[in-house]
Amino acid sequence: MKPAGTQPPAPGTPARTPSPALTAWRFVMVFGVVSLLMDFVYEGARSVTGPLLAHLGASAAVVGIVTGAGEAAALGLRLVSGPLADRSGRFWAWTVAGYALTAAAVPLLGLAGALWAACTLVVTERVGKAVRSPAKDTLLSHATAATGRGRGFAVHEAMDQIGALLGPLTVAGVLALTGDDYAPALGVLALPGVAALALLLRLRAKVVDPAAYETTAGEPTGKGSGPGQTGRPRLPRAFWVYAAFTAATLLGFATFGVLSYHLVARHLIPTATVPVLYAAAMAADALAALATGWLYDHLGARVLVVLPVLSAAVPLLAFTDTVWIVVLGALVWGAAVGVQESTLRATVADLVPMGRRATAYGIFAGIMGAAAMAGGALTGILYDVSIPTLITVVVTVQAASLVLLWATRAQRA
Known part of the structure; x- marks a missing residue:
């Protein structure tokens, strides 16, 4: 039974997108905290990747090949993850999955007792970045239509850098206290990783469809912006x-x-x-x-x-x-x-x-x-x-x- 006064939309009328529960600026700021926490995690790990691999017996050539392969994966795989995110329309799922890969790989890296395992985890962490980045930037782009694109992305980048400073300093401090024991130094990074995932899931629950920020701001959506649609426009x-x-x-x-x-x-x-x-x-x-x-x-x-x-x-x-x-x-x-x-x-x-x-x-x-x-x-x-x-x-x-x-x-x- 429909509530009193509720009328179904007229045939052919598009359903109205509900307004997000957070303002666009609050969305950008909370997402910025998520990125700060995750930069804390993976920049902390990257600051000691070379010494860790060397500790496990890697040569300089192996370190170069593994870290180079990681960066190639972080950038090159976005050529796949970006189109797949567009086709599926599941931007939140891609974002959460990418962050989860990084949050899991970094603490495990500290526990790796074999060189092959550590090398695999180094590349896995970078794959996580490739999985999430196009979808994450798309989600942010919706909110920045309302905040101002330049300011929105700039605030997000500035918060990223706070994490990029705190992570390596924290790892350095724990290594100094534990006599260069990598397990606790990287294990402590599980805490900001879990916090970031919890905050991201809460943000997802609050703002199910960030595209509403952009439609509210009056920006054109382009054809085929929803999942499963065909006839998507070419890149200009x-x-x-x-x-x-x-x-x-x-x-x-x-x-x-x-x-x-x-x-x-x-x-x-x-x-x-x-x-x-x-x-x-x-x-x-x-x-x-x-x-x-x-x-x-x-x-x-x-x-x-x-x-x-x-x-x-x-x-x-x-x-x-x-x-x-x-x-x-x-x-x-x-x-x-x-x-x-x-x-x-x-x-x-x-x-x-x-x-x-x-x-x-x-x-x-x-x-x-x-x-x-x-x-x-x-x-x-x-x-x-x-x-x-x-x-x-x-x-x-x-x-x-x-x-x-x-x-x-x-x-x-």
């Missing part, structure tokens, strides 16, 4: 031009590995100080994400001009022999990473309709991964050849990326 040409711009910026972007190599090889700072400098770079990452996110919501994609400028400045500063200038270069490197991890993702959501967004994030991550790998190799090789040549090539590549950014804006117009 502007997305592909934008992906080319992103690839160019990363192709000419030095990795922190090359920066830290320069610091130690030139005896500019002690090896033990390098992690401290990395932590400072992560703080610059968070600040740059917040600043460019706010500017993106006011100025649009033109704010991304700052990324090639920062990327070109890194080798000019970081590959000198003056300590304070090198430190400044490392901070600029961190700021560029902050833009890459926040504002670049926000722009994808503005370029692609809901029905293909997880697919777009998967493809975008794959392109970023391939370009970052090529960029790391290019800058490393050129460093050995000639630092002036390295600087010239990087500045040239970043100048070319500005042309692609202009072409992206022209495609959207």
